[in-house]
Amino acid sequence: MNHDTIEIRPVRRDDEAAVLEAWHAAFARLDPQARRTSAAWRRMWLGAPHGLHAQAAFAADGTCLAHFGGLPMRMRLADGERPAYLVVDSFARLEARQGLARDGLLARCCRAFIAASMTKEGGEWAHGFPVARAWELGRRLLSYEFDDEVRLWTGPLESFERLARASGLEARPASIDEGIDRLDLEVHAGLGRIVRSRAHLVWRLPDDGVACEVRDASGTLRGFAAARESMLLGEPHLCLLDWIVAKHDDEAAAALLAHLAVFGRRSAATRVALLASHLDPHGARWARLGLVLVALENTHACFVAGRPDEARALARQVHLTLLDTDLA
Protein backbone atom coordinates (compact mmCIF):
# COMPACT_ATOMS: atom_id res chain seq x y z
CA MET A 1 0.00 0.00 0.00
CA ASN A 2 1.47 3.33 -1.06
CA HIS A 3 1.01 5.65 1.89
CA ASP A 4 2.19 8.68 -0.08
CA THR A 5 -1.06 8.78 -1.96
CA ILE A 6 -3.30 8.33 1.06
CA GLU A 7 -5.23 11.37 2.17
CA ILE A 8 -6.50 11.81 5.71
CA ARG A 9 -9.25 14.38 5.86
CA PRO A 10 -12.64 15.14 7.45
CA VAL A 11 -15.46 12.90 6.31
CA ARG A 12 -17.93 14.73 4.07
CA ARG A 13 -21.55 14.18 3.23
CA ASP A 14 -20.63 12.77 -0.19
CA ASP A 15 -18.28 10.16 1.36
CA GLU A 16 -21.27 8.08 2.39
CA ALA A 17 -20.82 5.28 -0.14
CA ALA A 18 -17.06 4.92 0.43
CA VAL A 19 -17.35 4.98 4.22
CA LEU A 20 -20.24 2.52 4.26
CA GLU A 21 -18.36 0.16 1.95
CA ALA A 22 -15.35 0.30 4.29
CA TRP A 23 -17.55 -0.16 7.36
CA HIS A 24 -19.01 -3.34 5.90
CA ALA A 25 -15.56 -4.54 4.84
CA ALA A 26 -14.20 -3.98 8.35
CA PHE A 27 -17.06 -5.43 10.38
CA ALA A 28 -18.43 -8.18 8.15
CA ARG A 29 -15.52 -10.41 9.13
CA LEU A 30 -16.47 -10.13 12.78
CA ASP A 31 -20.20 -10.31 12.29
CA PRO A 32 -21.58 -11.45 8.93
CA GLN A 33 -24.96 -10.06 10.00
CA ALA A 34 -23.56 -6.56 10.46
CA ARG A 35 -25.46 -4.23 8.17
CA ARG A 36 -25.74 -0.48 8.10
CA THR A 37 -28.15 1.19 5.72
CA SER A 38 -27.60 4.55 4.07
CA ALA A 39 -30.47 5.94 6.09
CA ALA A 40 -28.88 4.77 9.33
CA TRP A 41 -25.51 6.24 8.35
CA ARG A 42 -27.07 9.57 7.41
CA ARG A 43 -29.06 9.73 10.57
CA MET A 44 -26.07 8.89 12.75
CA TRP A 45 -23.53 11.17 11.12
CA LEU A 46 -25.46 13.83 9.22
CA GLY A 47 -28.31 14.13 11.72
CA ALA A 48 -26.13 15.08 14.66
CA PRO A 49 -27.17 18.49 15.99
CA HIS A 50 -23.55 19.50 16.53
CA GLY A 51 -22.21 18.54 13.13
CA LEU A 52 -20.21 15.78 11.50
CA HIS A 53 -17.01 14.94 13.36
CA ALA A 54 -15.14 12.11 11.69
CA GLN A 55 -11.84 11.68 9.90
CA ALA A 56 -11.01 9.04 7.35
CA ALA A 57 -8.09 7.84 5.27
CA PHE A 58 -8.78 7.61 1.56
CA ALA A 59 -6.70 5.95 -1.13
CA ALA A 60 -6.13 7.76 -4.41
CA ASP A 61 -9.01 5.85 -6.00
CA GLY A 62 -11.36 7.05 -3.28
CA THR A 63 -11.44 3.82 -1.28
CA CYS A 64 -11.93 4.49 2.42
CA LEU A 65 -9.18 2.66 4.32
CA ALA A 66 -9.70 3.77 7.91
CA HIS A 67 -12.18 5.86 9.87
CA PHE A 68 -12.29 7.47 13.31
CA GLY A 69 -15.29 9.45 14.42
CA GLY A 70 -17.15 10.79 17.41
CA LEU A 71 -20.83 11.61 17.73
CA PRO A 72 -20.86 15.15 19.10
CA MET A 73 -22.85 15.92 22.22
CA ARG A 74 -22.83 18.39 25.08
CA MET A 75 -21.85 17.29 28.56
CA ARG A 76 -23.15 19.14 31.60
CA LEU A 77 -21.00 19.18 34.71
CA ALA A 78 -21.18 21.06 37.98
CA ASP A 79 -18.85 23.72 36.55
CA GLY A 80 -20.58 24.16 33.20
CA GLU A 81 -20.90 22.52 29.82
CA ARG A 82 -18.27 21.15 27.49
CA PRO A 83 -18.26 19.14 24.27
CA ALA A 84 -18.33 15.37 24.50
CA TYR A 85 -17.94 12.77 21.79
CA LEU A 86 -19.20 9.22 21.69
CA VAL A 87 -16.50 7.41 19.74
CA VAL A 88 -18.07 4.94 17.30
CA ASP A 89 -17.19 3.44 13.93
CA SER A 90 -13.44 3.46 14.51
CA PHE A 91 -11.89 0.94 12.18
CA ALA A 92 -9.31 0.16 9.55
CA ARG A 93 -10.04 -2.31 6.81
CA LEU A 94 -8.03 -5.49 7.02
CA GLU A 95 -5.54 -4.67 4.27
CA ALA A 96 -4.85 -1.28 5.88
CA ARG A 97 -4.22 -2.54 9.40
CA GLN A 98 -0.73 -2.11 10.74
CA GLY A 99 -0.89 -3.86 14.08
CA LEU A 100 0.40 -1.62 16.81
CA ALA A 101 2.34 0.75 14.54
CA ARG A 102 2.02 4.24 15.92
CA ASP A 103 1.78 5.76 12.46
CA GLY A 104 -0.96 3.35 11.36
CA LEU A 105 -3.90 4.81 9.51
CA LEU A 106 -6.32 4.42 12.41
CA ALA A 107 -3.96 6.24 14.76
CA ARG A 108 -3.45 8.98 12.18
CA CYS A 109 -7.21 9.37 11.75
CA CYS A 110 -7.55 9.59 15.53
CA ARG A 111 -4.90 12.29 15.73
CA ALA A 112 -6.64 14.19 12.93
CA PHE A 113 -9.91 13.90 14.84
CA ILE A 114 -8.29 15.26 17.99
CA ALA A 115 -6.74 18.16 16.08
CA ALA A 116 -9.96 19.05 14.30
CA SER A 117 -12.59 18.39 16.94
CA MET A 118 -11.05 18.24 20.40
CA THR A 119 -9.01 21.37 20.80
CA LYS A 120 -11.49 24.16 20.23
CA GLU A 121 -13.02 24.78 23.64
CA GLY A 122 -10.40 22.87 25.59
CA GLY A 123 -11.20 19.84 27.72
CA GLU A 124 -13.37 18.12 25.14
CA TRP A 125 -14.11 14.64 26.43
CA ALA A 126 -14.30 11.61 24.17
CA HIS A 127 -15.46 8.22 25.33
CA GLY A 128 -16.56 4.90 23.96
CA PHE A 129 -17.28 1.27 24.74
CA PRO A 130 -14.80 -0.79 22.74
CA VAL A 131 -14.75 -4.56 22.74
CA ALA A 132 -11.65 -6.16 24.23
CA ARG A 133 -9.42 -6.11 21.13
CA ALA A 134 -10.36 -2.56 20.22
CA TRP A 135 -9.69 -1.45 23.79
CA GLU A 136 -6.19 -2.95 23.73
CA LEU A 137 -5.49 -1.16 20.47
CA GLY A 138 -6.95 2.07 21.81
CA ARG A 139 -4.91 1.92 25.00
CA ARG A 140 -1.66 1.39 23.16
CA LEU A 141 -2.20 3.62 20.15
CA LEU A 142 -4.89 6.14 20.86
CA SER A 143 -4.24 7.14 24.49
CA TYR A 144 -7.49 5.61 25.70
CA GLU A 145 -7.87 5.79 29.47
CA PHE A 146 -9.56 3.02 31.43
CA ASP A 147 -12.67 3.97 33.33
CA ASP A 148 -14.20 0.59 34.05
CA GLU A 149 -15.56 -2.53 32.51
CA VAL A 150 -19.11 -2.11 31.21
CA ARG A 151 -21.83 -3.58 33.39
CA LEU A 152 -25.53 -4.03 32.85
CA TRP A 153 -28.40 -4.58 35.19
CA THR A 154 -30.25 -7.58 33.78
CA GLY A 155 -33.16 -9.77 34.73
CA PRO A 156 -36.34 -11.34 33.42
CA LEU A 157 -38.95 -9.13 31.82
CA GLU A 158 -41.21 -9.89 34.76
CA SER A 159 -38.92 -7.71 36.87
CA PHE A 160 -40.42 -4.63 35.24
CA GLU A 161 -43.94 -5.99 35.50
CA ARG A 162 -43.52 -6.64 39.20
CA LEU A 163 -43.36 -2.95 39.98
CA ALA A 164 -45.73 -2.03 37.18
CA ARG A 165 -48.70 -3.45 39.08
CA ALA A 166 -48.27 -0.87 41.80
CA SER A 167 -49.04 2.25 39.81
CA GLY A 168 -52.15 4.40 39.80
CA LEU A 169 -50.72 6.54 37.01
CA GLU A 170 -50.65 5.80 33.33
CA ALA A 171 -47.78 6.48 31.00
CA ARG A 172 -48.35 7.53 27.41
CA PRO A 173 -46.19 7.91 24.34
CA ALA A 174 -43.68 10.67 24.88
CA SER A 175 -44.15 14.04 23.26
CA ILE A 176 -40.50 14.88 23.25
CA ASP A 177 -40.02 18.50 24.17
CA GLU A 178 -37.58 20.68 26.07
CA GLY A 179 -39.31 19.70 29.30
CA ILE A 180 -37.15 16.59 29.31
CA ASP A 181 -33.97 18.59 29.81
CA ARG A 182 -35.60 20.48 32.68
CA LEU A 183 -36.71 17.21 34.25
CA ASP A 184 -33.24 15.75 33.77
CA LEU A 185 -31.72 18.79 35.46
CA GLU A 186 -34.01 18.33 38.45
CA VAL A 187 -33.66 14.57 38.73
CA HIS A 188 -29.92 14.44 38.20
CA ALA A 189 -28.95 17.67 39.93
CA GLY A 190 -25.27 17.66 40.72
CA LEU A 191 -24.46 14.78 38.40
CA GLY A 192 -22.59 15.05 35.14
CA ARG A 193 -24.89 14.26 32.20
CA ILE A 194 -25.01 14.26 28.46
CA VAL A 195 -27.47 17.10 27.79
CA ARG A 196 -30.91 15.89 26.73
CA SER A 197 -32.20 18.63 24.47
CA ARG A 198 -35.14 17.97 22.21
CA ALA A 199 -32.84 17.92 19.18
CA HIS A 200 -30.52 15.45 20.90
CA LEU A 201 -33.33 13.04 21.72
CA VAL A 202 -34.92 13.22 18.28
CA TRP A 203 -31.50 12.35 16.86
CA ARG A 204 -30.57 9.61 19.32
CA LEU A 205 -33.83 7.80 20.04
CA PRO A 206 -34.31 4.91 17.63
CA ASP A 207 -37.35 4.63 15.36
CA ASP A 208 -37.95 1.02 16.36
CA GLY A 209 -38.20 1.62 20.08
CA VAL A 210 -40.65 3.07 22.55
CA ALA A 211 -40.52 6.33 24.44
CA CYS A 212 -43.05 7.17 27.11
CA GLU A 213 -43.74 9.82 29.70
CA VAL A 214 -45.79 10.53 32.79
CA ARG A 215 -47.21 13.99 33.53
CA ASP A 216 -48.90 15.36 36.59
CA ALA A 217 -52.38 16.92 36.59
CA SER A 218 -51.01 20.29 35.53
CA GLY A 219 -49.27 18.75 32.52
CA THR A 220 -45.78 19.04 33.97
CA LEU A 221 -43.48 16.24 32.91
CA ARG A 222 -42.83 13.89 35.83
CA GLY A 223 -41.01 11.00 34.22
CA PHE A 224 -39.56 9.84 30.93
CA ALA A 225 -38.30 6.49 29.69
CA ALA A 226 -37.24 4.97 26.40
CA ALA A 227 -36.45 1.41 25.40
CA ARG A 228 -35.89 -0.82 22.43
CA GLU A 229 -35.35 -4.48 21.74
CA SER A 230 -31.72 -5.30 21.09
CA MET A 231 -29.37 -8.26 21.18
CA LEU A 232 -27.21 -8.21 24.29
CA LEU A 233 -25.42 -11.07 26.00
CA GLY A 234 -26.43 -13.29 23.10
CA GLU A 235 -30.19 -12.91 23.38
CA PRO A 236 -32.85 -10.30 22.74
CA HIS A 237 -33.30 -7.90 25.63
CA LEU A 238 -35.70 -5.07 26.25
CA CYS A 239 -33.03 -2.42 26.70
CA LEU A 240 -33.86 0.57 28.85
CA LEU A 241 -32.20 3.33 26.87
CA ASP A 242 -33.10 6.26 29.06
CA TRP A 243 -34.71 6.74 32.44
CA ILE A 244 -35.45 10.14 33.97
CA VAL A 245 -37.52 9.77 37.11
CA ALA A 246 -37.12 11.23 40.58
CA LYS A 247 -35.47 8.74 42.91
CA HIS A 248 -38.47 8.30 45.20
CA ASP A 249 -41.25 8.69 42.63
CA ASP A 250 -42.36 5.06 42.75
CA GLU A 251 -45.70 5.88 41.13
CA ALA A 252 -44.17 7.41 38.02
CA ALA A 253 -41.55 4.67 37.87
CA ALA A 254 -44.22 1.97 38.01
CA ALA A 255 -46.30 3.61 35.28
CA LEU A 256 -43.32 3.94 32.97
CA LEU A 257 -42.16 0.37 33.55
CA ALA A 258 -45.69 -0.89 32.88
CA HIS A 259 -45.71 0.89 29.53
CA LEU A 260 -42.29 -0.51 28.62
CA ALA A 261 -43.26 -4.01 29.69
CA VAL A 262 -46.23 -3.99 27.32
CA PHE A 263 -43.86 -3.08 24.52
CA GLY A 264 -41.47 -5.78 25.71
CA ARG A 265 -44.19 -8.43 25.65
CA ARG A 266 -44.82 -7.68 21.97
CA SER A 267 -41.13 -8.15 21.20
CA ALA A 268 -38.93 -11.23 21.24
CA ALA A 269 -37.27 -10.08 24.46
CA THR A 270 -37.70 -12.15 27.58
CA ARG A 271 -35.15 -10.20 29.59
CA VAL A 272 -34.45 -6.58 30.37
CA ALA A 273 -31.15 -4.73 30.49
CA LEU A 274 -29.93 -1.28 31.37
CA LEU A 275 -26.54 0.31 31.75
CA ALA A 276 -25.23 0.21 35.31
CA SER A 277 -23.76 3.45 36.57
CA HIS A 278 -22.23 3.93 39.99
CA LEU A 279 -23.98 7.31 40.05
CA ASP A 280 -27.44 5.95 39.26
CA PRO A 281 -29.92 7.19 41.92
CA HIS A 282 -32.09 4.19 41.06
CA GLY A 283 -29.45 1.52 41.74
CA ALA A 284 -31.32 0.27 44.79
CA ARG A 285 -34.54 0.13 42.77
CA TRP A 286 -33.02 -2.17 40.16
CA ALA A 287 -31.64 -4.44 42.88
CA ARG A 288 -35.06 -4.51 44.61
CA LEU A 289 -36.65 -5.54 41.31
CA GLY A 290 -34.36 -8.56 41.29
CA LEU A 291 -32.02 -7.39 38.55
CA VAL A 292 -28.39 -8.42 38.87
CA LEU A 293 -25.23 -6.78 37.59
CA VAL A 294 -23.49 -8.53 34.73
CA ALA A 295 -20.16 -7.45 33.27
CA LEU A 296 -19.59 -7.30 29.52
CA GLU A 297 -16.26 -7.71 27.78
CA ASN A 298 -16.47 -4.07 26.69
CA THR A 299 -14.50 -1.39 28.43
CA HIS A 300 -15.63 2.16 29.07
CA ALA A 301 -12.70 4.10 27.68
CA CYS A 302 -12.17 7.83 27.47
CA PHE A 303 -9.66 10.52 26.67
CA VAL A 304 -9.12 14.26 26.81
CA ALA A 305 -6.43 15.52 24.48
CA GLY A 306 -3.25 16.00 26.47
CA ARG A 307 -4.95 15.53 29.84
CA PRO A 308 -5.13 11.82 30.73
CA ASP A 309 -5.95 12.36 34.40
CA GLU A 310 -8.87 14.61 33.54
CA ALA A 311 -10.47 12.05 31.23
CA ARG A 312 -10.89 9.48 33.95
CA ALA A 313 -11.99 12.02 36.54
CA LEU A 314 -14.74 13.18 34.19
CA ALA A 315 -15.86 9.62 33.55
CA ARG A 316 -16.40 9.21 37.29
CA GLN A 317 -18.68 12.28 37.34
CA VAL A 318 -21.01 11.42 34.48
CA HIS A 319 -24.13 9.32 34.86
CA LEU A 320 -24.66 7.54 31.55
CA THR A 321 -27.50 5.43 30.22
CA LEU A 322 -27.63 3.10 27.22
CA LEU A 323 -28.78 6.09 25.16
CA ASP A 324 -25.30 7.52 25.67
CA THR A 325 -23.67 4.41 24.21
CA ASP A 326 -23.63 2.40 21.01
CA LEU A 327 -24.31 -0.85 22.86
CA ALA A 328 -28.05 -1.22 22.26
Next chain:
Amino acid sequence: MDQLASLSELDPRALREAWDRAFAPRRRDEREWRHAFGDGGAARLEGVGATRDGVVQACFGSLSLRGRVAGRAARLGQVVDSFVSPARRAGLSGARLLVECGVEHFRRHGGADSTAVHYGWPVGAALRVGERHLGYLPLRREVVLYAEVGAGGGSPPAEVQALAGFDARHDRLWARLAAERPSCVDHDAAFLAWRVGDHPSRSYECLGVSNGAGELAGMLVLGSGESLHPSSLAVVDWLVPEGDDDVARILIEAAKARARASGVALLLAIVPTRSRAFATLQLAGLRPHDSGRVLCARSFEPRLFERDLRAQLWTTLLDSDLV
Protein backbone atom coordinates in the same frame (compact mmCIF):
# COMPACT_ATOMS: atom_id res chain seq x y z
CA MET B 1 23.56 7.55 46.27
CA ASP B 2 20.81 4.93 46.69
CA GLN B 3 21.69 1.31 46.13
CA LEU B 4 19.13 -1.29 45.07
CA ALA B 5 19.11 -4.78 46.51
CA SER B 6 16.71 -7.70 46.77
CA LEU B 7 14.90 -7.97 50.10
CA SER B 8 16.81 -11.17 50.81
CA GLU B 9 20.06 -9.19 50.54
CA LEU B 10 18.97 -6.46 52.94
CA ASP B 11 19.76 -6.34 56.63
CA PRO B 12 16.47 -7.63 58.11
CA ARG B 13 16.68 -5.21 61.02
CA ALA B 14 17.13 -2.22 58.71
CA LEU B 15 14.14 -3.35 56.65
CA ARG B 16 11.95 -3.71 59.73
CA GLU B 17 12.95 -0.33 61.07
CA ALA B 18 12.17 1.30 57.75
CA TRP B 19 8.81 -0.47 57.59
CA ASP B 20 7.94 0.71 61.10
CA ARG B 21 8.81 4.30 60.16
CA ALA B 22 6.82 4.15 56.92
CA PHE B 23 3.68 2.58 58.36
CA ALA B 24 3.72 4.12 61.85
CA PRO B 25 1.90 3.79 64.14
CA ARG B 26 1.55 0.23 62.82
CA ARG B 27 4.34 -2.09 63.86
CA ARG B 28 4.94 -5.74 63.17
CA ASP B 29 6.09 -8.05 65.90
CA GLU B 30 8.33 -11.05 65.30
CA ARG B 31 5.47 -13.42 64.50
CA GLU B 32 3.95 -10.97 62.02
CA TRP B 33 7.28 -10.56 60.25
CA ARG B 34 7.69 -14.30 59.97
CA HIS B 35 4.23 -14.52 58.44
CA ALA B 36 4.84 -11.58 56.12
CA PHE B 37 7.82 -13.35 54.59
CA GLY B 38 5.59 -16.32 53.73
CA ASP B 39 6.04 -20.01 54.33
CA GLY B 40 8.49 -20.40 51.47
CA GLY B 41 6.14 -22.65 49.50
CA ALA B 42 2.61 -21.36 49.13
CA ALA B 43 3.89 -17.83 49.71
CA ARG B 44 7.23 -16.02 49.72
CA LEU B 45 7.97 -12.31 49.92
CA GLU B 46 10.05 -10.92 47.06
CA GLY B 47 11.07 -7.35 46.46
CA VAL B 48 13.70 -4.72 46.00
CA GLY B 49 14.76 -2.10 48.49
CA ALA B 50 16.77 1.09 48.07
CA THR B 51 19.32 1.81 50.77
CA ARG B 52 21.53 4.76 51.53
CA ASP B 53 24.24 4.51 54.19
CA GLY B 54 22.68 1.29 55.42
CA VAL B 55 19.23 2.82 55.90
CA VAL B 56 16.35 1.46 53.82
CA GLN B 57 14.81 4.39 51.94
CA ALA B 58 12.16 2.64 49.86
CA CYS B 59 10.88 -0.80 49.08
CA PHE B 60 8.72 -2.41 46.41
CA GLY B 61 7.62 -5.97 46.93
CA SER B 62 5.22 -8.73 46.06
CA LEU B 63 4.08 -11.74 47.97
CA SER B 64 4.73 -14.46 45.40
CA LEU B 65 1.98 -17.06 45.67
CA ARG B 66 1.64 -20.47 44.13
CA GLY B 67 -1.20 -20.65 41.62
CA ARG B 68 -2.04 -20.89 37.98
CA VAL B 69 -2.01 -18.53 35.02
CA ALA B 70 -3.95 -19.36 31.86
CA GLY B 71 -4.50 -22.82 33.29
CA ARG B 72 -0.81 -23.60 33.85
CA ALA B 73 1.03 -23.82 37.16
CA ALA B 74 2.62 -20.45 37.87
CA ARG B 75 3.20 -17.95 40.64
CA LEU B 76 1.25 -14.74 41.13
CA GLY B 77 2.58 -11.77 43.07
CA GLN B 78 0.37 -9.74 45.34
CA VAL B 79 2.01 -6.31 45.52
CA VAL B 80 2.50 -5.52 49.22
CA ASP B 81 4.86 -3.74 51.58
CA SER B 82 5.77 -0.99 49.13
CA PHE B 83 6.80 2.29 50.70
CA VAL B 84 9.04 5.32 50.68
CA SER B 85 10.52 6.44 53.98
CA PRO B 86 8.81 9.57 55.38
CA ALA B 87 12.03 11.56 55.00
CA ARG B 88 12.06 10.97 51.24
CA ARG B 89 8.38 11.44 50.45
CA ALA B 90 8.42 15.16 49.69
CA GLY B 91 8.51 16.12 46.03
CA LEU B 92 8.99 13.83 43.10
CA SER B 93 12.15 12.11 44.29
CA GLY B 94 10.21 9.74 46.53
CA ALA B 95 7.94 8.61 43.71
CA ARG B 96 10.96 8.27 41.44
CA LEU B 97 12.72 6.10 43.99
CA LEU B 98 9.67 3.87 44.38
CA VAL B 99 9.43 3.51 40.61
CA GLU B 100 13.13 2.56 40.45
CA CYS B 101 12.51 -0.13 43.06
CA GLY B 102 9.42 -1.32 41.19
CA VAL B 103 11.16 -1.50 37.84
CA GLU B 104 14.04 -3.44 39.38
CA HIS B 105 11.66 -5.68 41.32
CA PHE B 106 9.82 -6.64 38.16
CA ARG B 107 13.12 -7.15 36.34
CA ARG B 108 14.34 -9.52 39.03
CA HIS B 109 11.12 -11.20 40.07
CA GLY B 110 8.76 -10.89 37.11
CA GLY B 111 8.75 -13.56 34.45
CA ALA B 112 6.74 -16.44 33.06
CA ASP B 113 9.07 -18.83 34.89
CA SER B 114 9.28 -16.84 38.14
CA THR B 115 6.29 -14.76 39.18
CA ALA B 116 4.18 -14.51 36.06
CA VAL B 117 1.50 -12.01 37.08
CA HIS B 118 1.75 -9.32 39.74
CA TYR B 119 -1.49 -7.77 40.93
CA GLY B 120 -2.82 -5.34 43.47
CA TRP B 121 -5.27 -2.57 44.23
CA PRO B 122 -3.20 0.65 44.15
CA VAL B 123 -4.93 3.73 45.47
CA GLY B 124 -4.70 7.38 44.47
CA ALA B 125 -1.45 8.44 42.85
CA ALA B 126 -0.04 4.92 43.06
CA LEU B 127 -2.50 3.81 40.37
CA ARG B 128 -1.36 6.49 37.95
CA VAL B 129 2.33 5.93 38.73
CA GLY B 130 1.86 2.21 38.24
CA GLU B 131 0.13 2.68 34.89
CA ARG B 132 2.69 5.16 33.59
CA HIS B 133 5.90 3.64 34.83
CA LEU B 134 5.37 0.05 35.94
CA GLY B 135 3.16 -1.41 33.24
CA TYR B 136 0.06 -1.81 35.40
CA LEU B 137 -3.07 -2.70 33.49
CA PRO B 138 -6.30 -1.67 35.20
CA LEU B 139 -8.62 -4.66 34.97
CA ARG B 140 -11.77 -3.73 36.82
CA ARG B 141 -13.25 -1.51 39.46
CA GLU B 142 -14.14 -3.93 42.19
CA VAL B 143 -17.76 -4.12 43.24
CA VAL B 144 -18.44 -4.84 46.87
CA LEU B 145 -21.55 -6.92 47.44
CA TYR B 146 -23.33 -6.29 50.69
CA ALA B 147 -26.42 -7.23 52.64
CA GLU B 148 -27.87 -5.64 55.74
CA VAL B 149 -28.23 -8.54 58.13
CA GLY B 150 -30.66 -7.05 60.63
CA ALA B 151 -30.79 -7.59 64.35
CA GLY B 152 -31.22 -10.72 66.42
CA GLY B 153 -29.55 -14.06 66.49
CA GLY B 154 -30.54 -16.97 64.36
CA SER B 155 -28.50 -20.08 63.99
CA PRO B 156 -26.86 -21.15 60.75
CA PRO B 157 -28.52 -23.85 58.66
CA ALA B 158 -27.98 -27.35 60.08
CA GLU B 159 -26.00 -28.50 57.04
CA VAL B 160 -23.22 -26.02 57.80
CA GLN B 161 -20.21 -27.07 59.84
CA ALA B 162 -17.45 -24.95 61.30
CA LEU B 163 -14.19 -26.24 59.84
CA ALA B 164 -11.08 -26.59 61.94
CA GLY B 165 -7.83 -27.21 60.11
CA PHE B 166 -7.20 -27.89 56.44
CA ASP B 167 -6.69 -31.29 54.89
CA ALA B 168 -7.06 -33.41 51.79
CA ARG B 169 -10.76 -32.60 51.59
CA HIS B 170 -9.85 -28.96 50.96
CA ASP B 171 -7.40 -30.01 48.26
CA ARG B 172 -10.06 -32.07 46.51
CA LEU B 173 -12.52 -29.16 46.69
CA TRP B 174 -9.83 -26.85 45.36
CA ALA B 175 -9.09 -29.24 42.48
CA ARG B 176 -12.70 -28.80 41.37
CA LEU B 177 -12.54 -25.03 41.71
CA ALA B 178 -9.18 -24.67 39.99
CA ALA B 179 -10.71 -26.11 36.84
CA GLU B 180 -13.11 -23.14 36.84
CA ARG B 181 -10.51 -20.50 37.66
CA PRO B 182 -7.72 -20.53 35.07
CA SER B 183 -5.77 -17.63 36.57
CA CYS B 184 -5.69 -17.45 40.34
CA VAL B 185 -3.72 -18.08 43.48
CA ASP B 186 -4.14 -21.68 44.63
CA HIS B 187 -6.44 -21.65 47.63
CA ASP B 188 -5.62 -25.22 48.56
CA ALA B 189 -5.05 -26.63 52.03
CA ALA B 190 -1.44 -25.44 52.22
CA PHE B 191 -2.36 -21.88 51.27
CA LEU B 192 -5.30 -21.75 53.66
CA ALA B 193 -3.18 -23.18 56.46
CA TRP B 194 -0.63 -20.38 56.00
CA ARG B 195 -2.97 -17.51 55.11
CA VAL B 196 -5.90 -18.31 57.44
CA GLY B 197 -4.79 -20.87 59.99
CA ASP B 198 -1.42 -19.35 60.85
CA HIS B 199 -2.25 -15.66 60.61
CA PRO B 200 -0.67 -14.05 63.65
CA SER B 201 -3.05 -11.14 64.17
CA ARG B 202 -6.30 -11.79 62.34
CA SER B 203 -8.92 -14.36 63.10
CA TYR B 204 -11.10 -16.11 60.59
CA GLU B 205 -13.90 -18.60 60.64
CA CYS B 206 -14.35 -21.30 58.01
CA LEU B 207 -17.80 -22.68 57.29
CA GLY B 208 -18.38 -25.64 55.03
CA VAL B 209 -21.07 -27.89 53.63
CA SER B 210 -20.39 -31.57 53.00
CA ASN B 211 -22.04 -33.82 50.46
CA GLY B 212 -23.39 -37.30 51.19
CA ALA B 213 -19.97 -38.88 50.67
CA GLY B 214 -18.39 -36.69 53.32
CA GLU B 215 -16.57 -34.53 50.78
CA LEU B 216 -16.58 -30.76 51.05
CA ALA B 217 -19.21 -29.44 48.63
CA GLY B 218 -18.26 -25.83 49.31
CA MET B 219 -16.92 -23.52 51.94
CA LEU B 220 -16.35 -19.89 52.74
CA VAL B 221 -14.01 -18.00 55.01
CA LEU B 222 -15.32 -15.18 57.17
CA GLY B 223 -13.25 -12.37 58.58
CA SER B 224 -13.58 -8.80 59.70
CA GLY B 225 -14.64 -6.42 56.95
CA GLU B 226 -13.68 -3.30 58.87
CA SER B 227 -11.25 -2.11 56.21
CA LEU B 228 -14.24 -1.74 53.90
CA HIS B 229 -17.04 -0.88 56.33
CA PRO B 230 -16.77 -0.21 60.05
CA SER B 231 -19.50 -2.62 61.10
CA SER B 232 -19.21 -5.59 58.81
CA LEU B 233 -18.32 -9.22 58.50
CA ALA B 234 -16.72 -10.16 55.19
CA VAL B 235 -16.83 -13.30 53.11
CA VAL B 236 -13.08 -13.15 52.55
CA ASP B 237 -12.97 -16.33 50.52
CA TRP B 238 -15.58 -18.06 48.39
CA LEU B 239 -14.88 -21.68 47.57
CA VAL B 240 -18.11 -22.90 46.02
CA PRO B 241 -18.13 -24.62 42.63
CA GLU B 242 -20.18 -22.93 39.92
CA GLY B 243 -23.71 -24.19 39.70
CA ASP B 244 -23.92 -25.49 43.25
CA ASP B 245 -26.57 -22.90 44.00
CA ASP B 246 -28.01 -24.75 46.97
CA VAL B 247 -24.62 -24.91 48.65
CA ALA B 248 -24.10 -21.22 47.88
CA ARG B 249 -27.47 -20.28 49.35
CA ILE B 250 -26.92 -22.31 52.51
CA LEU B 251 -23.48 -20.83 53.08
CA ILE B 252 -24.71 -17.27 52.60
CA GLU B 253 -27.51 -17.90 55.07
CA ALA B 254 -24.95 -19.19 57.52
CA ALA B 255 -22.73 -16.16 56.96
CA LYS B 256 -25.66 -13.82 57.57
CA ALA B 257 -26.48 -15.68 60.78
CA ARG B 258 -22.85 -15.31 61.93
CA ALA B 259 -22.94 -11.61 61.10
CA ARG B 260 -26.13 -11.12 63.10
CA ALA B 261 -24.69 -13.06 66.01
CA SER B 262 -21.57 -10.91 66.01
CA GLY B 263 -23.64 -7.73 66.07
CA VAL B 264 -22.41 -6.15 62.83
CA ALA B 265 -24.66 -4.35 60.40
CA LEU B 266 -23.44 -5.74 57.08
CA LEU B 267 -22.24 -8.89 55.42
CA LEU B 268 -20.03 -8.10 52.45
CA ALA B 269 -17.98 -9.85 49.80
CA ILE B 270 -15.89 -9.13 46.74
CA VAL B 271 -15.67 -11.67 43.91
CA PRO B 272 -14.77 -11.12 40.25
CA THR B 273 -17.51 -9.28 38.40
CA ARG B 274 -17.28 -11.67 35.48
CA SER B 275 -17.66 -14.78 37.60
CA ARG B 276 -20.82 -16.74 38.09
CA ALA B 277 -20.36 -16.22 41.82
CA PHE B 278 -20.98 -12.51 41.27
CA ALA B 279 -24.51 -13.28 40.08
CA THR B 280 -25.02 -16.05 42.63
CA LEU B 281 -24.27 -13.75 45.55
CA GLN B 282 -26.59 -11.07 44.17
CA LEU B 283 -29.39 -13.60 43.82
CA ALA B 284 -28.74 -14.55 47.44
CA GLY B 285 -29.61 -10.99 48.42
CA LEU B 286 -26.28 -9.13 48.33
CA ARG B 287 -26.41 -5.80 46.55
CA PRO B 288 -23.62 -4.26 44.50
CA HIS B 289 -21.82 -1.08 45.43
CA ASP B 290 -18.77 0.61 43.94
CA SER B 291 -15.78 -0.21 46.14
CA GLY B 292 -13.61 2.56 44.76
CA ARG B 293 -10.73 0.09 44.30
CA VAL B 294 -9.25 -0.80 40.94
CA LEU B 295 -7.67 -4.21 40.42
CA CYS B 296 -4.47 -3.81 38.41
CA ALA B 297 -2.02 -6.38 37.10
CA ARG B 298 1.35 -6.57 35.42
CA SER B 299 1.70 -9.71 33.36
CA PHE B 300 4.91 -11.39 32.25
CA GLU B 301 3.11 -14.31 30.65
CA PRO B 302 3.30 -13.70 26.88
CA ARG B 303 0.53 -16.18 26.17
CA LEU B 304 -1.92 -14.25 28.30
CA PHE B 305 -3.58 -11.34 26.50
CA GLU B 306 -4.95 -8.44 28.47
CA ARG B 307 -8.50 -9.49 27.63
CA ASP B 308 -7.82 -12.97 29.03
CA LEU B 309 -6.29 -11.55 32.17
CA ARG B 310 -9.33 -9.34 32.68
CA ALA B 311 -11.72 -12.23 32.14
CA GLN B 312 -9.76 -14.81 34.11
CA LEU B 313 -8.03 -13.31 37.12
CA TRP B 314 -9.96 -14.70 40.09
CA THR B 315 -9.43 -12.85 43.33
CA THR B 316 -11.22 -12.61 46.63
CA LEU B 317 -10.50 -10.45 49.64
CA LEU B 318 -8.20 -13.19 50.88
CA ASP B 319 -5.89 -12.37 47.96
CA SER B 320 -5.48 -8.86 49.34
CA ASP B 321 -3.99 -7.46 52.51
CA LEU B 322 -7.27 -5.74 53.36
CA VAL B 323 -8.46 -8.62 55.51
